[in-house]
Amino acid sequence: MLLPVIGTALLLGTALPAPAQEPFEVDGLVQGCTDGGERPGCIFYADGARWIVDQGGATPAAVLAAFAALPQNTPARFAGEILGMGDITVEVTLTAVDPTGLDPHADLRAGLQGDWVSVDDPLAAIRVDGSEWVNLYDGQEMDQNLMTLGAQCADGIKTDGPAITLQMFGGTPEDQTCLAVMDISASALTLIHLPRGNMLAYRRP
Numbered sequence: 001m002l003l004p005v006i007g008t009a010l011l012l013g014t015a016l017p018a019p020a021q022e023p024f025e026v027d028g029l030v031q032g033c034t035d036g037g038e039r040p041g042c043i044f045y046a047d048g049a050r051w052i053v054d055q056g057g058a059t060p061a062a063v064l065a066a067f068a069a070l071p072q073n074t075p076a077r078f079a080g081e082i083l084g085m086g087d088i089t090v091e092v093t094l095t096a097v098d099p100t101g102l103d104p105h106a107d108l109r110a111g112l113q114g115d116w117v118s119v120d121d122p123l124a125a126i127r128v129d130g131s132e133w134v135n136l137y138d139g140q141e142m143d144q145n146l147m148t149l150g151a152q153c154a155d156g157i158k159t160d161g162p163a164i165t166l167q168m169f170g171g172t173p174e175d176q177t178c179l180a181v182m183d184i185s186a187s188a189l190t191l192i193h194l195p196r197g198n199m200l201a202y203r204r205p
Contacts (some may be wrong), residue, residue: 053094
């Protein structure tokens, strides 16, 4: 169960440091690990936040190896200690990662992965990579978002089917975009932007 102090900070969009070595246990989704780049380590998503585990931190090598062996989007239970947090980012060390197999939106999540091109404007596209949703225009990244799937929008707007809530990295946590999934197949995706109601149609490139 996520500690209340995290939810409060994320809701308010503050960047207050959490108490050192604050224990946590939370269910989330594996994003993946990297040995290169500016910040080698692992990332998972849970409770509307990006959780970062640095490779050079106090997380045991065996726990990092177990994390790295899990495929992207694997639902798992993560336990460890909180080091700090920002807008929608939590920095942690891990003591355990255990696959749970519980993802009620696994089929939709799998179907959304990859590249999509707008039917109305071929220069507009999206790329879904795990729990990350990137909007592109003419091949250039416009913004990167945390994608959360649910039975309705995260802000409570009800939909006739599953909903996609997007929260832009670096933006205000309360500023969210909700897309109702009207239809999805291997080659086509139809969404409705809520509450505006305009339809967005995509195809595979």
